[in-house]
Amino acid sequence: MLAENARNQVLDRSRLLWLLCLRSPTVLRPLRFSRHGEALLANFSAMDHPDAKVYQDLFRYFALGWTAYRCTSGAGAAYPGLPSWSGRKMDELEGFSRIMPLFGAWCASGRDPQLTLPGNKSISLPKEFERGLLAGTDPRSRSYWGDMPGKSNQRIVEAADIALALWLFRDTVWNSLPPDRRDQVVSWLALVDSCPGLDNNWHLFFVLIDRVLATLGYPGRISSAKAHYERIKEFHLGDGWFKDGPNGRVDFYNAWGFHYALDWIDKIDPDWDPEFIRDSLRKFLSGYKFLIGPEGIPIMGRSLCYRMAAPAPLVFGCERHSDIVSAGEARRALDTVWRYFIRHGALRHGGITQGYWDADPRLLDPYSGPASSLWSLRSLVASFYQPPENSFWRQSAERLPVESGDYELMLDGAQWRVRGYKSKRRIVVEVLNNPIDDAPELEPVRRRQTLRRIAEGKWLGPRNDEAKYGRRYYCSDKPFCV
Numbered sequence: 001m002l003a004e005n006a007r008n009q010v011l012d013r014s015r016l017l018w019l020l021c022l023r024s025p026t027v028l029r030p031l032r033f034s035r036h037g038e039a040l041l042a043n044f045s046a047m048d049h050p051d052a053k054v055y056q057d058l059f060r061y062f063a064l065g066w067t068a069y070r071c072t073s074g075a076g077a078a079y080p081g082l083p084s085w086s087g088r089k090m091d092e093l094e095g096f097s098r099i100m101p102l103f104g105a106w107c108a109s110g111r112d113p114q115l116t117l118p119g120n121k122s123i124s125l126p127k128e129f130e131r132g133l134l135a136g137t138d139p140r141s142r143s144y145w146g147d148m149p150g151k152s153n154q155r156i157v158e159a160a161d162i163a164l165a166l167w168l169f170r171d172t173v174w175n176s177l178p179p180d181r182r183d184q185v186v187s188w189l190a191l192v193d194s195c196p197g198l199d200n201n202w203h204l205f206f207v208l209i210d211r212v213l214a215t216l217g218y219p220g221r222i223s224s225a226k227a228h229y230e231r232i233k234e235f236h237l238g239d240g241w242f243k244d245g246p247n248g249r250v251d252f253y254n255a256w257g258f259h260y261a262l263d264w265i266d267k268i269d270p271d272w273d274p275e276f277i278r279d280s281l282r283k284f285l286s287g288y289k290f291l292i293g294p295e296g297i298p299i300m301g302r303s304l305c306y307r308m309a310a311p312a313p314l315v316f317g318c319e320r321h322s323d324i325v326s327a328g329e330a331r332r333a334l335d336t337v338w339r340y341f342i343r344h345g346a347l348r349h350g351g352i353t354q355g356y357w358d359a360d361p362r363l364l365d366p367y368s369g370p371a372s373s374l375w376s377l378r379s380l381v382a383s384f385y386q387p388p389e390n391s392f393w394r395q396s397a398e399r400l401p402v403e404s405g406d407y408e409l410m411l412d413g414a415q416w417r418v419r420g421y422k423s424k425r426r427i428v429v430e431v432l433n434n435p436i437d438d439a440p441e442l443e444p445v446r447r448r449q450t451l452r453r454i455a456e457g458k459w460l461g462p463r464n465d466e467a468k469y470g471r472r473y474y475c476s477d478k479p480f481c482v
Contacts, residue, residue, distance in 0.1 A: 036118030037064045037350050045342050050335050052393050058338070059106065059384065062377065064117050065350020066099055066128070073143035074128060075136035079351045081370030082361060082450065083457050086154045091369035093145055096132050097158035097165075098374035103129060104168025105385040113172060126172040129165060133173070134181060136162075137188035148191045154367065156192050160205035160261070163189055163212040167268055168385075174216060186213060190221040200235075200245035201253055203228035204261040211269045232258075233276065240284025241413030249469050250414045251301025256309035256378050259284060263316040263382075278320060285317040285324045287411045290418050291427060293402040294336040298418075298429040298474040302465070304363045304481065305354050308346070308376035311337050315382040318392065327391045328398030334383055335397055352376050356481045361445040363468075363481055366459040402427055427476040431469075439473070440466040442481060 040061040043054045050058075069077040077095025084091055103125040107113045113125045135143040148155045166174060166185065174182070189209055197206060210225035235242045242258045243250055259281055266277045291297055297310055311333040318330040341347070344357040352373035353359045386392040401407060402420040409418050417430040443462035453459050467480060474480060 034064075034068075034119060037061055037068075040064070040118070041342055041347060044339060047339070048335075049397050050339065052388065055380075055383070059102070059380070060115065060117055061347070061350065062099060062102065062374075062380075063115055063123065063125075064121070066095075067117065067121060067123060068350050069095060070128075070132075071143065073135040073141065074132035075141075075143040075145065076132070077371060079370040080349060081351070081354050081359070081373075082364060082453055084154075084369030084372065085366045085457050085459055086369065087457055089146070090154050090158075091371060093136070093155070093158050094369055094374070095371035096136065097161040098371055099377065100129050100132075100165035101161055101168060101381045102377045102384065104165040105381045107172055108168045109385055109387045111384070111388065126169055129169050130173045130177075133162070133166070133185060137185050145188065148195050151196050152198050153195060156195055156197055156202065156205050159189055159192055160208045163209040164264055167212045167215065170216065182216075186216075186218050186221065189213060190218075193222050193224065197228070198245070199231070200248055201232075201242075201257040201261070203232045204258065204265070207232075207272075208261055208265055208268070211265050211272060215268055229273070236280065237413040238283075239287065239411065239413035240280040240282070241411065249301065250416070251469070252297075252299070252306075252310060253301065253303070254284065254414075255288065255311075255313050256306050256375060259313040259316070260309070260378050260382070263313070281313065281317055282321045282324060283413075285313060285321055287409060287418070289314060289325055289329060289333070290401045290407060290409060290420060291429070292333045292337060293400055293420070293425050293427050293476055294340065295425045296340050296476040296479065297337070298427050298476045299356060299479055299481070300429065300431075300471070300474040301468055302365055303368065303372075303375070304356050304468070305352065305368055305373040306375040306378075307356060308337055308341055308352070308380075309378035312379040312382045315379060315386070315392065326398055327395045329400060331392055331395065332397040332400050334379055336400065337379065356479055360481065361450050361453075361461065362442045362464055365463070424477060429474045431472055431474070434470055434472045436472055438470055439480075440470045442467045 040057040044050050044058055047054060066077060069079050071077060071092060075096055076092030078092050079095050107125055114122065115125055116122050135141050136145040138144055145155060190213065192206055192209055197203065206222050206228040207225050210222035213221045235245065237243055241250060242254055244253050262277045263281065265272055266274060292310060297307070299307060311330065314325050314330040314333045317325045318327045346353050346357055351371070354364050354368060354370070354373055356363060383392065402422060402425055405422050407420045411418060415432045417432060419428045442464050445461040449461040471480060
């Protein structure tokens with residue numbers, strides 16, 4: 001009996017390893033990211049004020065990662081890491097959708113679309129996008145991204161990024177597509193019209209897709225776009241801050257979810273609702289700029305793996321609201337955030353870790369896969385959309401508020417009190433709606449739970465929402481999660 005139990009345990013482990021090999025690219029094939037990629041980060045980590053050349057190397061780092069993990073058809077990329085609950089195919093779609101706006105912004109700003117990479121590699125960014133786009137939207141292709149059944153289909157999220165990339169590549173890709181191929185792409189994007197979506201920041205995905213399609217000559221394909229947009233405005237708490245759904249909490253999604261999407265909608269269709277979008281961003285920036293410093297950000301909330309996207313609204317804001325945020329301040333915010341996380345090992349093997357510094361399954365949400373962290377690129381998308389001759393790239397970096405002096409201010413919409421301490425370059429957020437002494441800790445994730453996630457795409461570990469949202473104080477220099 002004992003011998004039979006031991007044999008069954010060995011068989012169970014064998015099955016688990018077999019499943020792990022099927023799901024994890026780090027096991028199924030050798031890691032294909034060379035030492036060239038890590039060398040591209042060396043100067044960024046060393047410089048206090050990274051120049052444009054160093055940012056170009058950072059861009060090439062991510063482009064090199066894309067070439068290492070992209071699928072044969074180009075419609076996805078199998079980055080290494082823990083899978084999401086959406087399945088391997090969806091995780092690979094994220095590997096395409098979340099990096100293509102970066103490539104599109106680079107090209108739309110007038111930079112050379114032909115990119116030379118270390119190791120004598122050369123790629124055409126428009127061709128990379130076109131090849132994957134046509135394979136992924138073709139129902140006859142083995143690489144077809146699939147239809148969009150269900151309320152919370154992850155394809156809705158990714159379709160918004162693909163639509164944005166399509167708009168950014170409109171001169172180099174869209175205008176060269178024959179009519180039947182255009183109809184194919186539009187038909188896939190328009191599938192979101194039959195989906196209700198989640199009642200939170202997801203409403204903006206429908207609006208962004210609708211505005212892109214209308215601009216490209218296909219109006220009215222997302223019939224509910226206006227209703228989705230009006231629902232977003234119901235979440236506005238004042239001063240440019242939004243709650244993430246009717247019962248949602250306030251977090252950094254305001255930066256990398258709400259205002260990032262709203263500003264793109266305003267760029268794509270300046271007549272959509274400029275008064276609300278621009279005024280809410282202006283009010284948001286007046287307080288938000290106090291949340292970023294050279295020793296990190298007072299991180300809290302869900303999707304922490306998007307952390308490098310935090311400067312995105314500042315980069316956009318310095319265009320129209322230079323009296324609130326100057327180009328020099330926005331550039332300094334970008335510099336400090338990316339340098340901080342690069343120094344702490346947040347970039348690995350051509351991608352971004354699934355955590356805050358290193359990979360950390362305690363922080364990972366069930367919907368986050370290996371390429372989900374590439375939403376961190378949103379601050380770079382905003383930055384590379386600025387042409388090389390723009391003042392954002394040419395003006396000297398200026399000191400951030402926490403580098404200039406101590407401060408205390410109220411963010412009424414968020415119900416946060418923010419304090420800055422110049423001597424330690426420390427920023428503290430006090431969440432006024434939380435009990436005064438509350439400091440819930442992150443619950444650990446057991447090895448069995450991690451292996452189950454790898455093998456089956458199921459997540460049985462703690463969500464850790466109380467630690468992410470329930471503390472009274474969150475500090476930049478002592479993140480609650482490290």
